Amino acid sequence: MRYTLDTTEEISTERRSFTQGLAALGGLAIAPGVFLYATADAKPDDQAVSSQQRWGMLVDTNSCSEDCSACVSACNEENGLWSLGRPETDAQWIRKLNVKDRQTGHVTSMPMMCQHCEHPPCVDVCPTGASFRREDGIVLVNKHTCIGCRYCMMACPYKARSFIHEPLQDQLPHSPRGKGCVESCTLCVHKVDRGDNNTACAEACASEGHEALLFGDLNDPESEISKQLEKHGGTQIRSDLGLNTGVYYQGI
Amino acid sequence: MLKGLAGITAAFVFGVLAGDPQDIPPPKENYDEETLCVEPVEDMRRQHFEYILDHRDKTVVEGIRTKQYSLIGCIDCHITPNEEGVYARYSQETHFCASCHQFAAVRIDCFQCHADRPAEAIQKAQESDTSVQRPVQELRETLELSNSAFNR
Numbered sequence: 001m002r003y004t005l006d007t008t009e010e011i012s013t014e015r016r017s018f019t020q021g022l023a024a025l026g027g028l029a030i031a032p033g034v035f036l037y038a039t040a041d042a043k044p045d046d047q048a049v050s051s052q053q054r055w056g057m058l059v060d061t062n063s064c065s066e067d068c069s070a071c072v073s074a075c076n077e078e079n080g081l082w083s084l085g086r087p088e089t090d091a092q093w094i095r096k097l098n099v100k101d102r103q104t105g106h107v108t109s110m111p112m113m114c115q116h117c118e119h120p121p122c123v124d125v126c127p128t129g130a131s132f133r134r135e136d137g138i139v140l141v142n143k144h145t146c147i148g149c150r151y152c153m154m155a156c157p158y159k160a161r162s163f164i165h166e167p168l169q170d171q172l173p174h175s176p177r178g179k180g181c182v183e184s185c186t187l188c189v190h191k192v193d194r195g196d197n198n199t200a201c202a203e204a205c206a207s208e209g210h211e212a213l214l215f216g217d218l219n220d221p222e223s224e225i226s227k228q229l230e231k232h233g234g235t236q237i238r239s240d241l242g243l244n245t246g247v248y249y250q251g252i
Numbered sequence: 253m254l255k256g257l258a259g260i261t262a263a264f265v266f267g268v269l270a271g272d273p274q275d276i277p278p279p280k281e282n283y284d285e286e287t288l289c290v291e292p293v294e295d296m297r298r299q300h301f302e303y304i305l306d307h308r309d310k311t312v313v314e315g316i317r318t319k320q321y322s323l324i325g326c327i328d329c330h331i332t333p334n335e336e337g338v339y340a341r342y343s344q345e346t347h348f349c350a351s352c353h354q355f356a357a358v359r360i361d362c363f364q365c366h367a368d369r370p371a372e373a374i375q376k377a378q379e380s381d382t383s384v385q386r387p388v389q390e391l392r393e394t395l396e397l398s399n400s401a402f403n404r
Binding site: 043045046047048049132134135136140142143144167168170171172173174176177178179181189193194 | 308309310312313314315316317318319324327328364365366367370371374377378
């Protein structure tokens, strides 16, 4: 019960600043201007992403409204996911779920998308290596190598991926997508690389006034998401599978 | 024999016309005053695919998003509107990439997924639509026109 003790937070803060101090010292010792420890600012364009960051999301289901789907429309708009008029086969990177507890009658509403696992089953089963996990924890499909076999869609416990069945047109420059490839939530990777430090869904949720989605760096103890998780905790869906998802939920 | 020769001549003339630089709107700006493009023009004509092939893996896997060999950068600079303000599509021979690919009989699949026009052109095309969900019938028609080669 680490949240019930008032002193816990104080102790962990001390430990954290001590570790940070050590890291900063280490960075100074290597070379001037080179830092081993960095906060989640925009990286330079020519620098590869690193495992210093682990991007993740925190969903507060208590703030999520049952009849709101702003996150879904924002995602569709941001990534150019236009409907072809057949909902069964339209791409779906994020969807809304309403789960009712039969005992209490309480309805929990939440968005469901790629959970950006540390050990993603989609990557395990991919025969071409197209499904991969970027160093910073974002799980992506390299559509140049994807052959559209859809093994990953079957392996994913979260039903997060979509297959493009038909030729597309007018894709957005930052979001190339086409027939014969599997795709899913990219955690707005183009925005992350640009240094926006937010996703389209989280921005839309905040502008609707719900603030149920919080994007951030799970590795940075000073990020809002880490602070929230430390204070209130969070649940990983199907944590029994040991995938260590990057998306956490509260209130489920 | 004569027929064959005429055919070859016609193909040659058509090929030259297809690549006629006068029909293609000029690039927006020079990346570099000296080399004009991101590398010397002669080099780009022969090697551009090597550069973008190398760069695409770096971008997708490592998140390196430098502008020099980025396909978005190529399109942004080279695909400009003609005098009527219309941006060419890859299916048209006045499209910068298509003008040469058609002449050289090269078939690429970049633009099945990647945008063949800059963001402002796509935005302009979408402004007429009031919602994200575009009219289905209209979309089907445009798809069939431009992607007829890839249709089932």
